[in-house]
Amino acid sequence: MRPLAYVTAAVLALCYSGLVSAAPPPPPIPQAIFAPEAQIWYDNLPNSNLGDLLALNISVPGLSIGTICQVTTGESEINAAASITALALSPTFDLRKTYFLIAGIAGVNPKQATLGGVALARYAVQVALQHEFDAREMPEDFATGYVWYDTKGPYQYPTILYGTEVMEVNEALRGAAFDYAVQAKLADNEEAVAYRARYEPAGTDYAAAMKEPSVVKCDTATSDVYYSGTLLSEAFENVTRVWTNGTGVYCMTAQEDNATLEVLVRMAIRGIVDFARVLVMRTGSNFDRPPPNVTAYEHLLVLQQNGFPIAIDNIFRAGVEIVKGILADWDRVFDKGIKPTNYIGDIFGSLGGEPDFGPGSRTDGREGNT
Numbered sequence: 001m002r003p004l005a006y007v008t009a010a011v012l013a014l015c016y017s018g019l020v021s022a023a024p025p026p027p028p029i030p031q032a033i034f035a036p037e038a039q040i041w042y043d044n045l046p047n048s049n050l051g052d053l054l055a056l057n058i059s060v061p062g063l064s065i066g067t068i069c070q071v072t073t074g075e076s077e078i079n080a081a082a083s084i085t086a087l088a089l090s091p092t093f094d095l096r097k098t099y100f101l102i103a104g105i106a107g108v109n110p111k112q113a114t115l116g117g118v119a120l121a122r123y124a125v126q127v128a129l130q131h132e133f134d135a136r137e138m139p140e141d142f143a144t145g146y147v148w149y150d151t152k153g154p155y156q157y158p159t160i161l162y163g164t165e166v167m168e169v170n171e172a173l174r175g176a177a178f179d180y181a182v183q184a185k186l187a188d189n190e191e192a193v194a195y196r197a198r199y200e201p202a203g204t205d206y207a208a209a210m211k212e213p214s215v216v217k218c219d220t221a222t223s224d225v226y227y228s229g230t231l232l233s234e235a236f237e238n239v240t241r242v243w244t245n246g247t248g249v250y251c252m253t254a255q256e257d258n259a260t261l262e263v264l265v266r267m268a269i270r271g272i273v274d275f276a277r278v279l280v281m282r283t284g285s286n287f288d289r290p291p292p293n294v295t296a297y298e299h300l301l302v303l304q305q306n307g308f309p310i311a312i313d314n315i316f317r318a319g320v321e322i323v324k325g326i327l328a329d330w331d332r333v334f335d336k337g338i339k340p341t342n343y344i345g346d347i348f349g350s351l352g353g354e355p356d357f358g359p360g361s362r363t364d365g366r367e368g369n370t
Ligand SMILES: *[C@@H]1O[C@H](CO)[C@@H](O)[C@H](O)[C@H]1NC(C)=O
Pocket: 054, 057, 058, 059, 064
């Protein structure tokens, strides 16, 4: 049987939104990306007195939405981008004050977090947007087969950019969400405890892997390719560090966040959404690399890590605290929004301001398409 970790690629996004005609306070709207990541909200939200997601089921061409506005994007970058575009352009909703909680399971870096652990990100990095040589054909002195566009070897800073390489979200909002999320009692299970124990740090820096699940602040990597193993994980860890000019912490790996965020940047330029109201939350379903003395193949396709059920569970457990917090403080804080203190947006500076990573704004600090 395939490990459940196989489905890691999915994302669940939860948005808090007002319907077009809604009088204040706008009704909450959740948003999901992949069936189990959505089901956990359907099953549990009614018990938290925040309403029933299935009470209002509005069909928007291209996606499906429930009532706290729950959107299932589908897995991988193309599905995520297409679904969020369909949502944002739907005349059914006014999303200008919507909080988007992008929430899904993920691969997890054992140096930063663990199975069932919850990460709130500042950066989403599209790590595999590069040339790739099969490692069997790469030059002998290369540490990885990945090489950035218009460069001659790994980790030389790229001069050709597509614009979606790095996305940065509102750090002050992340801080508020973190304070809510840490109130959650996170789920764990015995099999995950046993698999974590294999990361016993024999000359490794895997101490975080061995702890019980907690909420942490660290970043997400996006790649359509579901990679696994120490060398690729280290390569993308390096990419995250270099592309964020040393500030990004490679932690969770998934297949959608770059795409979802790119759409939200474009929609923010059009005034349809507020990019300062975006949260990226990922929960660890499987480690991105094997423990000591286990092959990459066995780790991904033979052994059971059993992080999937607790990762799904903890999406809700941490996520609902964030939703409750936003609702409870709507009038005082979240209606007007939390002003970002960091740069937010893409590597081109499309939303204005000066990126704190990358080669600098292409719009001279102004908002607009490049
Ligand atoms: C929402 O409605 C659509 C069709 O109207 C249906 O196919 C879908 O199963 C419903 N979703 C849920 C979660 O009930």
